[in-house]
Amino acid sequence: MSASMDHTVFKGFDEQHLSFSITRLNQMNGGITSGDSGGIMEVQVNLQPIENPTKDRGASAISRKKRKLCNSISIWKYKNPEYSKVKERSEQYKENLREIKENLHNLSPLELIEKLMSYVIYDHILKETVCYASSYRNKCEFALCIDELKTFIGILLFSGYHKVPSERDYWSSEEDLGVPIIQKVMSRNRFQLLKSIIHFCKNDEAKDNTHDRGFKIRSLLSLVKDSFQQFGVFEECISVDEMIVKYYGHNPLKQFMRGKPIRFGYKLWGLCGVSGYSYSFDLYCGKSSVDDGNDDLLLGTKVVLMVEAV
Template identity: 45%
Template sequence: MNRPNICITIQDIQRFIGILLFTGYHSLPQERMYWSNDSDISIPIIWDTMTQLQFRNLKYNIHLADNTKIDIHDRFYKVRPYINILNNKFQQFGIFKHHLSIDEQMIPYRGRHSCKMFINRKPIRFGYKSWIFASSDGYVFSFDIYQGKSENKYELDGNVIIKLLKALQKPNYHKIYFDNFFSSFKLLSYLKQMGYFATGTVKDNRIEHCPVESIKVVAKKERGYYDYRFEKLCEIFVVRWNDNLVVTVA
């Protein structure tokens, strides 16, 4: 705590986190409204749990990391312990689903931070971009927050996949799915070598000279037309077909 004269108990911390979770799905325009006595927005469960002053003091002073042990390479070092705790909890019973997906998700945020992003034409345009590793029914096993581009032979997007898949104990027990933001021929080759089964849509410039018919040619064909190739060395199957748009999957 920043102020040693504030008396806080473990129960206060638990109540504070509970209110944060509650306000995550019961949204009001302003924080102070959660303690309002107005009949149309009154929430007794909040003001019976903690006063507004107690909540603000906790919010202002609470820290999740030791500032004397700063990791200058991690822009989220102040919340990293909490992220690690959550990921450990998500995986406490193991990763028990066969079909898994990796995708990006926006966490809404309009404050100031070097990692805050603006992505046009998205439902949530301002916030943090996060990587989500989840089951086919939506259960999240792991997540991380995007901090900026990093150098890697599989590029940033492939590096995300490789990092998240480290949590798997038995690669050949699972099937991984992702979209064309992540996938490439190099990444699929690497995952094959590591024993993973993977499927993803692929951008045209990432199929490494695969001789399927070009997008321009396929787009002129009738809907449902397709062309495919099979790479025997890495056992990668590439198919391109004409739908509303031309789609390539590997």
């Protein structure tokens, strides 16, 4: 057999092999023309390039991987929550709720905050801050009163909704930056000093709480939870879920949750009722290394048992 680009010549083939060869050629793309002469048969084949199917399959697979399910960008929209129907509340619950409303009805917003942030909480912060300043910062003459501590916390709350480019700009002399209401109540140096030494527990407790990364604010959280529970009337239907406190700074307790409206911050587990009131909450500090007897339980079961122990 001799072959060229446009012609294929078969020599010395018998009838059976020649029939088989022509059948195979008929399966190719192109036309076949045979002559009437015996012996040597010349077959003309119009050759056409055949694309590599393996290459096509690979290209299509790559294109499928790069293809996006949706080209549009997801947009978060506010939607009113839809609540399922709950059972009728008991008479005892209604009576307890009515009693609490009567006690808090005539109070101003400031007085309501002071009910939650009670004297016990301020006194605890005051003692721990003074102890840290005198023991670890060598400031033996440092003094602090509860009124000044309330002013400091008030500035922190104020800075949460009144933003300026820098913390020092609250005391700026520029008309478009300075905030007179803050400049009148506390100086800049005093505010920064309190911010650097404020404490909620003794540093000596770190040796006994190596398993708890949030031990420095654990005592403060316990006092705040007790303050919340004194005004809470437990409902029949409650829910356990996670809450997030927005924070973009550097802290090992900061969590990242992809796909959430608030992706960075401190995560807390909360126990709330249908009315939205929070009865209990706890700071999530990652996987616990202490043996609490619940190692065989799932995370959701541990959280429910932890927040319901009130």
